[in-house]
Amino acid sequence: MKNPEEIFDLLKNEFKEAIITFDKDTPTEPIILVDPHQIKNVCLFLRDNPELKFDSLMVLSGVDDANGTKVKDEDGTDVINGGTLSVYYHLHSVYLKHKITLRVSTPRENPQVESVESVWKSADWHEREAFDLIGIVFLNHPNLRRILMPYDWEAGHPLRKDYKNPEFYQGMKVPY
């Protein structure tokens, strides 16, 4: 069993600049910020290292940080320019009974994160959900298409903070 500081030190020694920061002051648990294009290698290491053995991805969630600049468009609603979208990885080791949380941040205009589907199979549908609702593109995902919204949904990704619902979908009025 290792605490988050020891896990961070192990990762920092192995990956150097791919491990960006270690945030201890969050109200919940410490979070390690990782390079989005190195996240797969980091996860493989976390899974296979005998001292870590993270065999379970509990949850993978996409988050709209909404930290860009807000601009009013012509109909008076906010549009966010710049800033980041994030993915959080909550890992757990059943063998060693320890946990860690990883985070990657990727620019809102071109959100690309390496897929960890090849590391944990449970990431498959979680990544599809993050793609469907937030619009994060997972590189090298085997089947990256919408999972909850209809396949022909063209109005964007509903959990983005500046999302606007369409007036009609297939001839059905959407607003109340």
Place this chain on the structure above:
Amino acid sequence: MGLLDKEFSDDNIVIAKVDDLLNWARLSSIWQLGFGLACCAIEMMATSASHYDFDRFGVIPRNTPRQADAIIISGTVTLKMATRIKRLYEQMPDPKYIISMGSCANCGGPYWEHGYHVLKGIDRVIPVDVYVPGCPPRPEALLEGLLKLQEKIRNESLRTKSA
């Protein structure tokens, strides 16, 4: 022996209006499409089970829309599901009836404002005969809705178009 027994044993003829006979047959065997959507479906199943016993009104679930007379929209209708429900409805033979069960199917319910994925009332897609309010409605409420539907069928006529 009663009067009706004598009628049958004498000449096997009972006189009734065609309308009454058809309506009686229809309302006494409303076969519903075996189909549920959300928490309302749990109440619908409770209504089908032994305590409330939908079958005493002739309601039994059929597993194909081609043999169903009624469809109970029991739960939240997402936009994705609405296209499928429309297709199921179109596969049902006439005459066909729709009971909209619960707030979600009636008007979107708790998803009326922020439910980006919810159809705000199934009557935007298919014509509804009876609305049952509740969130979810108790089995008694669904039974009341069924009795309302039976009442509606009882007053139909061959000469006027039904729903």
